[in-house]
Structure formats: C-alpha cells, structure tokens
Amino acid sequence: MAERSTAAVDVADNSGDEPLTAKADKAEQATADGVAESGERDTVAAEPSADTAETGTHVSPGKQAPPELHSGHKLARRYRLEECVTRLDGFSSWRAVDEKLRRAVGVHLLPADHPRARSVLAAARSSALLGDPRFVQVLDAVEENDLVYVVHEWLPDATELTALLAVGTLDAHDAYEMVTQVSHAMAAAHREGLAHLRLTPSAVLRTSTGQWRIRGLAVNAALRGITSDTPQRSDAEAIGALLYASLTQRWPYENDAYGLSGLPKDVGLIAPDQVRAGVHRGLAELAMRALANDGATASRQEPPCTTPEDLVKAIGEMPKIRPPEPAFTAPPEYQRTTYQQGSYGRPAAPGVTQPVPTPPAPLQSRTGTVLKWAVSALLIAALGLGSWQLADALMDRGNTSGTEETHTTDGNDKDGKKLTKPLTIQNAKEYVASGDAQAPLDVAKTYDADSDSYWRTYAFRDGPEMVIKPGVGIVYDLGATKAVSAASIKFRYGGDHTTVSLYASDSLSPSSVNGLKRIGPKTDTTDTSASIKADKPVKTRYVLVWLTALPKAGQDGYSGAGYKQGITNVKFTG
Numbered sequence: 001m002a003e004r005s006t007a008a009v010d011v012a013d014n015s016g017d018e019p020l021t022a023k024a025d026k027a028e029q030a031t032a033d034g035v036a037e038s039g040e041r042d043t044v045a046a047e048p049s050a051d052t053a054e055t056g057t058h059v060s061p062g063k064q065a066p067p068e069l070h071s072g073h074k075l076a077r078r079y080r081l082e083e084c085v086t087r088l089d090g091f092s093s094w095r096a097v098d099e100k101l102r103r104a105v106g107v108h109l110l111p112a113d114h115p116r117a118r119s120v121l122a123a124a125r126s127s128a129l130l131g132d133p134r135f136v137q138v139l140d141a142v143e144e145n146d147l148v149y150v151v152h153e154w155l156p157d158a159t160e161l162t163a164l165l166a167v168g169t170l171d172a173h174d175a176y177e178m179v180t181q182v183s184h185a186m187a188a189a190h191r192e193g194l195a196h197l198r199l200t201p202s203a204v205l206r207t208s209t210g211q212w213r214i215r216g217l218a219v220n221a222a223l224r225g226i227t228s229d230t231p232q233r234s235d236a237e238a239i240g241a242l243l244y245a246s247l248t249q250r251w252p253y254e255n256d257a258y259g260l261s262g263l264p265k266d267v268g269l270i271a272p273d274q275v276r277a278g279v280h281r282g283l284a285e286l287a288m289r290a291l292a293n294d295g296a297t298a299s300r301q302e303p304p305c306t307t308p309e310d311l312v313k314a315i316g317e318m319p320k321i322r323p324p325e326p327a328f329t330a331p332p333e334y335q336r337t338t339y340q341q342g343s344y345g346r347p348a349a350p351g352v353t354q355p356v357p358t359p360p361a362p363l364q365s366r367t368g369t370v371l372k373w374a375v376s377a378l379l380i381a382a383l384g385l386g387s388w389q390l391a392d393a394l395m396d397r398g399n400t401s402g403t404e405e406t407h408t409t410d411g412n413d414k415d416g417k418k419l420t421k422p423l424t425i426q427n428a429k430e431y432v433a434s435g436d437a438q439a440p441l442d443v444a445k446t447y448d449a450d451s452d453s454y455w456r457t458y459a460f461r462d463g464p465e466m467v468i469k470p471g472v473g474i475v476y477d478l479g480a481t482k483a484v485s486a487a488s489i490k491f492r493y494g495g496d497h498t499t500v501s502l503y504a505s506d507s508l509s510p511s512s513v514n515g516l517k518r519i520g521p522k523t524d525t526t527d528t529s530a531s532i533k534a535d536k537p538v539k540t541r542y543v544l545v546w547l548t549a550l551p552k553a554g555q556d557g558y559s560g561a562g563y564k565q566g567i568t569n570v571k572f573t574g
Contacts, residue, residue, distance in 0.1 A: 069109065074099075075149055076142065079107055090114050091223055095154065095436075097468070104154040104435055105139060108223060109147060116225055117148045123218035124150040130192055134185035136205070136215035150219060156436050158205035158213065161242065162258050165201060167441065170246040172280040176321040178204070179243045179286065181212040183315060186235050186308035189217060195231030197221035199238035201245060201258045208509065232307040239311060240290025247283055248275040252291055282318050289314060420486065420573040426479035429508045430455070431544060433470045443474050446567045454492050456566030457550060463563025464496045464549040473546040475508050476570065483537035483574045484519055489545060492566030494528045499549035502532045504540035513546060524549070537574060545570060 069092070073081045079096045086093035091110035098105045110117055124141035131137070140151035161178070164170065170178065182204060186196065196203070198220040205213045221227070228234045244252040251260040252269060263270065269291060272284040289305045305311045428443040438457045445453035457472050466472070478484075487502050500523050503516040510516060517540075520532040550563040 069094075075107065075147070076144065079105065079149075079151060081107065089224065091116075091120075096151075098151075104156065106152045106154045108150040108152075108219065110149075110223075112143055112146045112148050114148070116222060117143070119225075120150060120219065120222045121148055123222035126194055127217045127219055130189060130194060130217070132185065132188055134181065134211075134213055135189070135217045136213055138219065152215070152219075154436075155205060155207065155213065156432055156434065157208040159437075159440070161201040161204040161206070161246070163441070164206065165245055165249055166259050169249045169276070171324065172283060173321050173323045175243060175246040175280070175283055176315075177210065178206070178212050178246060179239060179283070179311070180315050182214060182239055182242065183308050183311040185214055186239065187312050190232055190235070190308055194218050195221070195228070196235050196238070197226045197228055197231060198224065199235055199242065201242060201260075204242060232309075236290050236305055236307050236311060239308065240287050240305070243283060243287040244272055244291060247272045247279045247287065250275055252287075280321065283321075286311070286314055286318070423478050423482050423484065423572040423574045425476050425570070425572070427477035427508070429475050429477075431473050431475050431510065431546075433472075433513060435469050438472055446474060446570050447476070449569070451490065451568050454566040454568040456492060457547070457564045459553075459562030459564045460550065461562055463552060464499075466548055466550065470513065471546050471548040473544055474567065474570075475505050475510065476543045476545070476572070477508055478541055478543065478572070481539055481541045482572075483539050484534070484543055484572055485537040486520070486531065486533040486573045487543070487545070488569075488571045488573075489530045489532070489567060490569040491525075491528045491530070492568055493551050493553040493564065494526060495553065496551035496563075497524045497526050497549060498530070498547065498551055498565055499524050500530050500532070501546045501548070502534075503544040503546060504538045505542035505544045508542060510542075510544065513544070516544065519543065526551070543572060 069081060069084075071081055071083065075081070075096075078098060078100050080099055081094045081096050083095045084092055085095055091108060091114065094107045094109065096105050096107045097103070108120070110120065121141055121143065124138045127135070128138035128141065136153045136155065138150060138152050140149075142149055142151075169175075182199075186199070189195070194217060196214065196217050198216060199214070203214060203216050203220065205215060207213060241252050244250070245258075245260055249260060251257045251262045254262045254265055256262045263275075269288075272287055273279040273281065285302065286305070289302055290311060292304055302314070305314055425447040428447065430437055430440040430443050432438075436458075439455050442453075442455040446455050455474065460466065460468075462468075484502075484504070489500060491498055502519040503513060504519055505516055517538060519538045519540075520534040523530050523532050545567070547565055550565040552563050553565075
C-alpha cells in the first residue's frame with residue numbers, strides 16, 4: 001500500500017554575489033508561476049494551498065526536462081518509485097520503497113547527461129563517506145541506464161523546522177539544542193571539506209527523541225548548481241538565520257520565506273528582542289553574531305561568528321540552557337482530624353508544624369483515654385446507622401408517592417446497570433508505527449466538538465486492508481488514569497469497511513501496538529461512525545484509536561482518490 005505525500009514543490013536557487021541565505025530568499029519568492037516553496041519533504045508536509053499542485057513542475061528556461069518516470073518504476077530492481085515530491089531544473093525527487101529491506105527511502109533522479117550529474121554523484125559519495133549520524137545518510141549513489149540517482153534515508157518520525165515554526169517559536173531550550181547540534185554537525189562536516197550551502201528550515205529535522213538532523217549535505221546544493229567562495233561563512237550565516245527564525249518566527253531578511261514573514265522594509269537587520277518580547281538574550285546575541293558576520297552590525301562586545309566552528313566556541317562559552325521544569329500540581333491539602341500524632345508519644349517529623357495536643361488531665365489514666373475513644377466510636381457508628389435508616393425511610397416514602405429515583409449512591413441505575421460518564425480528552429498525538437506520519441498537526445481536530453474539522457490519512461493505492469503499514473491511529477491522553485468502558489468514533493468517509501480497534505496504551509508514544517491491552521472488540525463498519533464497548537472497564541490514562549482497514553473514497557481536497565479515512569470526533573466514556 002503506497003502513501004500519498006502532499007509535499008509542495010521546491011524553487012531553484014540562483015548563483016550570485018549576495019550572501020547565500022539572502023540570495024536563496026529572493027529566489028524562493030518566484031511564485032509568479034503558481035509554485036509555492038516548502039523544500040523537499042522527508043516528513044509529512046503541511047497541506048498545500050488550493051492553487052498549488054501536489055507535484056507541480058518548474059523547469060527553468062533552457063534546462064533539460066526531467067526523465068520520464070512514473071510511480072511504480074523500479075531502479076536497480078530494488079527501489080520502487082512511489083510519489084514525486086519535487087520536479088525542477090531537470091531533476092526530480094521521489095519517495096520510494098526499498099523492496100529488498102522493506103523500508104521507505106528518498107531518491108533524487110536526473111539524466112546522466114545533465115550538466116550537474118557529475119557534481120551530484122561526487123557530492124553524494126563524499127557525503128556518504130562522512131557517515132555522521134547527525135546527517136540524513138546517503139545510502140546509494142549510482143549511474144545506470146542513462147540515469148543518475150541518489151538514494152537517502154527517509155525519516156518517518158521527524159518534523160521539519162518549517163512545520164515547527166508554522167505553529168510558533170521554539171522555547172529557549174529547544175532553540176539552544178537546535179543551534180548547538182546543528183553547529184557541531186556542520187563544524188565536523190567542514191573539517192572533512194564538506195559544506196551544505198542550502199541550510200534552510202526544510203533541511204533541519206527534529207526527531208521524536210529530540211535529536212536534530214540535517215539532510216541534503218552537499219547534495220542539495222549540487223542539485224541546484226550552488227557554489228560559494230566562502231562556504232564556511234555561508235553555512236554560519238544560515239545557522240544564524242535558523243536561530244533567528246526559531247526565536248522570533250520571522251525570517252531575518254526583507255523577503256518572506258519558508259512560510260515566515262520577513263523583516264520590515266528599509267529597516268535592516270534588527271535584534272531578535274526588538275522583534276519579539278521575552279527572547280533569550282544570549283541566544284539573540286548569538287544569532288546576531290552569525291548573521292552580521294561582516295562585522296558591520298555585529299555585537300559591540302563580541303566578535304562575529306564567521307564559521308560553524310566559531311559558533312561552537314561561542315555556544316561553549318554560554319551558560320547551558322536547561323529544559324523548563326515540568327509543571328507541578330500541588331496535591332490537595334490533607335484534611336486533619338482531631339487525632340494528633342503526639343497522643344501516642346511519637347514526635348512529628350522535623351520541620352513539620354502540627355497543632356500542639358492538649359495535655360491530658362494529671363489524674364487521667366491510659367485506660368480512661370481508651371474508654372473515651374471507644375465511646376466516641378460507638379456514638380459515630382450509631383449516628384451513621386440512624387442516618388442511613390432515615391434516608392432509607394425517606395426513599396421508600398418517595399417511591400410510594402409515585403416518584404422513582406433513577407440513580408443510587410453506588411453508581412448504578414435502578415436496574416443495577418453501571419452508569420457511564422463522559423471522559424475529558426486532555427491531549428492527543430498521532431501514533432506512527434512505521435513509514436510516514438499522516439497529519440500530526442490535526443489530531444486536536446478529532447476532539448474539538450466541531451464535526452466539520454477532522455484528522456485524515458493520506459490516500460493509499462491498495463486496500464481496504466493496510467499493507468505497507470500495520471495501521472494508523474491517534475493516542476489520546478485523558479489526563480489521569482480513568483476506567484474506560486466505551487468509545488464513540490465519527491468518521492469522514494463511509495462505503496467500504498473501516499476496521500478500528502481500541503487499546504489501553506502505556507504512553508502517548510507506545511513502542512508497539514503488540515502487547516497493548518485491547519478495550520472491547522475489533523470493530524468493522526461501513527458507516528461513518530463506530531461504537532466500541534468493553535465487557536469490563538479498563539483502567540488507563542492513554543487510549544489508542546487504531547485503524548487497520550480504510551474505505552475507498554473519491555477525490556476530496558488534497559488527499560486524492562484511494563483508500564483513506566478521516567476522524568472527525570472521538571468520545572470516551574467510563
């Protein structure tokens with residue numbers, strides 16, 4: 001089963017005398033042909049705009065047309081092309097499947113007689129020899145049958161910095177980790193004679209474990225014919241731009257780029273803390289030292305950072321930024337009784353203030369004290385028994401007068417059936433068992449009480465039973481351990497059967513579905529809703545809604561025709 005990606009189309013860079021990052025911004029604003037730039041996508045991209053094709057084409061005048069390839073074509077009897085995500089300047093980039101190792105990969109393709117074919121092969125082989133895990137690895141670089149192709153890793157659990165910044169700025173700790181890891185990685189690459197030259201937000205990825213990785217080392221620049229006489233300066237300035245954008249959610253040049261607004265016209269480069277309040281001062285200073293690396297507007301206190309190694313040293317001189325402390329909710333205040341720990345001669349713990357017990361009368365014996373407590377207990381029991389009998393009599397009187405109570409104090413209804421109550425969903429996260437994520441930013445739409453909003457899968461070529469993936473789903477956080485007895489799930493599409501299961505998960509990101517406790521039976525439906533009810537409530541904080549078969553739906557928005565499903569509303573009861 002093949003997934004459909006919604007990656008937008010890239011826009012070529014043009015060589016020139018300007019600093020690389022500013023030059024790339026101007027090139028990427030060439031939208032007169034209706035093409036929106038968001039970089040080649042190894043992870044799930046945001047939905048394209050209505051006037052942007054899923055796999056549009058932009059070929060510069062005089063450039064060679066891309067090779068005529070199609071979905072399903074195999075390279076080296078191994079790599080099956082699935083989805084074209086970029087096509088421009090005579091080359092194309094694809095999401096593919098390595099059928100030998102049964103994993104998703106990315107493939108860059110161009111004709112062997114393309115003017116950049118030699119440089120692309122050389123860049124890919126040099127990048128592969130580096131073998132640094134901080135970079136997305138080149139797996140193969142081959143010339144075969146008049147084609148040159150470069151195969152690289154495909155990271156299903158990673159999110160582009162572009163997508164993160166579309167939501168908001170990074171907090172100080174995340175921005176610190178990003179610039180630290182990227183600077184160290186690029187310093188190591190430059191020590192081996194390798195430069196990136198296209199270090200944009202779409203080239204920097206954050207994995208689910210919090211590690212930052214860089215893709216396209218040397219290869220992305222070679223594909224676009226980008227060179228630089230000062231590669232270290234270009235990469236250092238690009239890192240400064242990434243940090244600036246992470247702190248402000250603005251691109252540090254006049255032109256808009258990567259979904260971010262540029263700076264005001266004719267103002268020049270202004271410090272991040274002048275753009276947004278509350279920016280970490282040390283990180284703002286570091287961004288300015290990298291961006292103003294010609295020394296004209298660099299820090300009055302510190303020299304500019306003109307290489308990634310300079311950035312590594314500058315970061316090392318900064319105080320380390322710790323992650324924010326987890327939110328702590330104070331437990332409810334303990335309700336003290338008249339019993340005092342000191343009554344039995346055990347002193348309170350040091351530092352704990354307790355009411356001082358009233359000393360007993362001098363002639364009162366231990367036997368008298370015990371007798372007093374025994375009499376008190378009997379009185380309390382008698383009062384409780386009398387209250388219960390009084391309540392019982394009142395209920396009987398109410399029933400004889402024709403008014404029936406439908407609830408009892410033990411949580412059952414009048415027929416002895418257990419009552420249910422709705423459970424509030426506090427948070428949710430898409431669960432990716434393998435391959436690509438579907439729409440991780442849309443999971444909140446499944447419990448927002450809006451039937452028109454939804455999370456959806458991409459369209460799959462085969463179905464209804466899922467083949468290439470074990471399933472797709474969302475894990476819901478109930479905020480605390482609750483007894484879950486049923487679920488109501490509203491779908492966007494009916495028709496062919498949808499198979500859905502409910503599991504008690506051990507976290508928002510379970511390591512596997514295998515081993516999780518099922519809540520209720522696996523359910524098949526051809527309707528746009530499903531109800532799952534467990535024989536016995538299952539106590540859990542996290543609940544996984546897991547789809548393993550999808551209906552065939554027609555053309556709809558950006559997802560295309562094929563086997564797909566969307567979830568509009570999920571409710572749990574306990």
